[in-house]
Amino acid sequence: MTRTISVADTTLELAERGQGRPLLFLHAGEGLAPERPWLELLSRRFRVIAPWHPGYGNSPLIDDSGSVDDLAYLYLDLAAALKLDNAVLVGVCFGGWVAAEMMVRSTARFSHLVLVDPLGIKISGREERDIADMHALVRAEYLKLAWADPAKGEVDFTQLSENELAAIVRARNAFTLYGWKPYMHNPRLKRWLHRIDLPTLLLWGAEDRIVTPAYGKGWRQAIPGARIEMIPQAGHFPHWEQPEAFVERLSAFVDKNG
Amino acid sequence: MRVWYFSEMAYHPAWEQGLKHGSLRVVLPNSNFDPKVGHGLLNRYLDEFALCDEVGLDIMVNEHHSTSTCLTISVPMALAIIARETKRSRLLSLGNPIANRPDPVRVAEEMAWLDVLSGGRLEMGLVKGAPYEIAPANSNPANLMRRYWEAHDLILKAMSTTDGPFNWEGEFFHYRNVNIWPRPYQQPTPPVWMTGLSVETGRMAAERGHVVGTLLSLSAAGPMFEAYRKRAQELGWRAGADRFAYAAVVGVGVTREEGLRRANLAADYVRTSPIVAEPFTNPPGYNSLSANIAMLRAGGKRGGFVRDRHGNPVEQTTASIEQLIESGTCFAGTPDDVYEQIKVLSDSVGGFGHLLMFGQGGFLDHRDTVANITLFAKEVMPRLRELNQEPQKAVAAE
Numbered sequence: 001m002t003r004t005i006s007v008a009d010t011t012l013e014l015a016e017r018g019q020g021r022p023l024l025f026l027h028a029g030e031g032l033a034p035e036r037p038w039l040e041l042l043s044r045r046f047r048v049i050a051p052w053h054p055g056y057g058n059s060p061l062i063d064d065s066g067s068v069d070d071l072a073y074l075y076l077d078l079a080a081a082l083k084l085d086n087a088v089l090v091g092v093c094f095g096g097w098v099a100a101e102m103m104v105r106s107t108a109r110f111s112h113l114v115l116v117d118p119l120g121i122k123i124s125g126r127e128e129r130d131i132a133d134m135h136a137l138v139r140a141e142y143l144k145l146a147w148a149d150p151a152k153g154e155v156d157f158t159q160l161s162e163n164e165l166a167a168i169v170r171a172r173n174a175f176t177l178y179g180w181k182p183y184m185h186n187p188r189l190k191r192w193l194h195r196i197d198l199p200t201l202l203l204w205g206a207e208d209r210i211v212t213p214a215y216g217k218g219w220r221q222a223i224p225g226a227r228i229e230m231i232p233q234a235g236h237f238p239h240w241e242q243p244e245a246f247v248e249r250l251s252a253f254v255d256k257n258g
Numbered sequence: 259m260r261v262w263y264f265s266e267m268a269y270h271p272a273w274e275q276g277l278k279h280g281s282l283r284v285v286l287p288n289s290n291f292d293p294k295v296g297h298g299l300l301n302r303y304l305d306e307f308a309l310c311d312e313v314g315l316d317i318m319v320n321e322h323h324s325t326s327t328c329l330t331i332s333v334p335m336a337l338a339i340i341a342r343e344t345k346r347s348r349l350l351s352l353g354n355p356i357a358n359r360p361d362p363v364r365v366a367e368e369m370a371w372l373d374v375l376s377g378g379r380l381e382m383g384l385v386k387g388a389p390y391e392i393a394p395a396n397s398n399p400a401n402l403m404r405r406y407w408e409a410h411d412l413i414l415k416a417m418s419t420t421d422g423p424f425n426w427e428g429e430f431f432h433y434r435n436v437n438i439w440p441r442p443y444q445q446p447t448p449p450v451w452m453t454g455l456s457v458e459t460g461r462m463a464a465e466r467g468h469v470v471g472t473l474l475s476l477s478a479a480g481p482m483f484e485a486y487r488k489r490a491q492e493l494g495w496r497a498g499a500d501r502f503a504y505a506a507v508v509g510v511g512v513t514r515e516e517g518l519r520r521a522n523l524a525a526d527y528v529r530t531s532p533i534v535a536e537p538f539t540n541p542p543g544y545n546s547l548s549a550n551i552a553m554l555r556a557g558g559k560r561g562g563f564v565r566d567r568h569g570n571p572v573e574q575t576t577a578s579i580e581q582l583i584e585s586g587t588c589f590a591g592t593p594d595d596v597y598e599q600i601k602v603l604s605d606s607v608g609g610f611g612h613l614l615m616f617g618q619g620g621f622l623d624h625r626d627t628v629a630n631i632t633l634f635a636k637e638v639m640p641r642l643r644e645l646n647q648e649p650q651k652a653v654a655a656e
Binding site for chain 2: 064065135136137138157158160162165166168169170172173174175176177180181
């Protein structure tokens with residue numbers, strides 16, 4: 001089910017499925033793609049709430065502009081508006097960055113944090129790049145870095161409707177707006193990750209070359225008590241390439257940590 | 259009509275390597291630039307600009323970055339030299355890519371300084387910049403035009419304010435004490451120009467009364483100028499030809515053959531300019547939603563902006579000189595041919611008052627460039643002066 005909700009004087013479109021413990025799912029830079037299996041699989045045991053980030057789907061940009069800070073406050077407001085309690089927060093890729101920005105501000109309504117191949121922090125030196133420059137790659141090269149099996153990521157744009165294409169273009173613009181400079185990270189975020197006082201799982205596609213498993217280890221070291229698990233035969237989007245393994249690992253982590 | 263000679267100060271010795279590399283811009287390593295050869299070329303190109311003053315042409319300078327197509331990386335730097343070497347030519351900066359500049363007040367200072375230095379000969383283009391300029395500047399393309407308009411407003415306010423300092427706390431730019439010294443020679447500001455290819459740019463320029471320029475493609479010029487005239491009329495004024503500029507490659511010769519040969523060499527500018535590594539050609543947010551949808555529909559293929567008389571894209575990288583004359587990209591032949599081509603094109607778009615003359619483009623050597631400039635000034639310019647001549651809307655200070 002999809003609906004729109006008014007939060008903090010802006011409008012958010014949400015996909016909602018299932019019953020049980022609430023799980024807020026923050027999507028990747030590519031978009032939400034609710035028709036793909038992972039939301040359905042998650043909804044078998046969670047009440048899944050998955051907003052389209054402002055600029056994606058039918059969620060307008062905040063004040064025609066906006067930043068990752070704005071998204072963090074917006075989703076904390078959303079959690080309050082929905083009266084979430086003991087919720088699981090899941091963020092993938094760009095959504096992982098947003099989730100971390102939320103959690104350094106307040107973990108009050110959440111019980112677990114799951115970051116899946118997140119962007120968002122700077123680990124290496126100023127002349128090294130932690131995050132592949134997705135904007136300097138032709139699509140075929142990008143797919144090779146982002147997918148264990150690049151064929152799974154291919155989209156035949158010529159077969160899509162005008163509305164679908166418009167949504168893709170708007171999403172690309174929004175992703176760029178949020179992450180152009182500094183490139184897909186907040187230079188100050190790593191400094192404050194110690195504030196995250198929830199059981200935290202980093203799930204990583206073993207073949208991710210947008211942000212590699214080595215980058216994941218940097219995240220693990222910065223969040224107290226965090227653990228990292230690799231998902232084989234997956235790249236930057238393990239939830240997309242290996243949805244069953246993704247949901248299995250996530251559920252096991254939530255079960256084991258109350 | 260005024261004619262503004264212009265050269266990108268090309269570094270054509272690297273073009274062959276660029277073609278092999280698949281990109282003349284952004285990613286072509288500068289090991290392909292030989293500083294000694296560059297030293298000779300820069301000085302040669304500046305001599306060619308200086309010649310324009312002697313023969314009665316105006317001068318335009320632009321800038322690009324990280325590219326073998328254009329060694330001018332700073333309009334104000336080049337114009338500072340040209341201002342000292344010339345006495346009469348008006349000097350057009352076309353322009354400062356202001357959405358890629360971190361410090362608009364600095365832009366205002368530099369333009370005011372140039373205007374004072376040149377005794378009020380400056381005309382000031384505030385431009386969006388080409389898509390492949392985003393990567394060298396690393397400016398965010400998703401809010402490019404918001405930043406453009408804020409920089410535009412701040413620059414004009416900084417140049418025209420005489421009772422400063424004033425405060426500026428906008429979305430992108432923050433200053434508490436704006437009070438530029440020197441202030442410009444022309445009051446309240448030098449004439450302002452914009453560039454573009456779209457109807458929307460035509461409308462936006464009309465709302466501010468700026469000169470609007472477009473380049474190399476008559477199919478873009480017509481609708482853009484028409485949109486400008488219509489918007490001006492809605493706002494209660496009539497836009498004369500002096501509000502419109504058109505850029506084209508020009509090759510003139512004593513014989514038709516010689517003119518075509520010169521234009522054909524200079525036209526390599528048009529042929530090489532779109533050869534850019536693909537990811538840098540369409541940064542997200544730079545082009546409109548509808549243009550992006552059309553590109554995705556076409557399987558991600560992006561056409562150049564040169565179109566023929568029927569609006570069909572012309573393959574820029576391989577176009578013949580005949581095709582480029584047909585598309586309004588080049589004016590070429592004898593002085594009579596060139597005058598006639600300019601007049602026909604101008605008439606077909608409702609009349610433009612400024613011709614931006616690409617009179618040099620890579621492999622056209624110094625002798626040919628000098629001959630091209632001199633012959634044009636002697637045989638074509640006097641006739642063009644009469645064409646579309648109307649009182650200037652923006653009058654320069656004496």
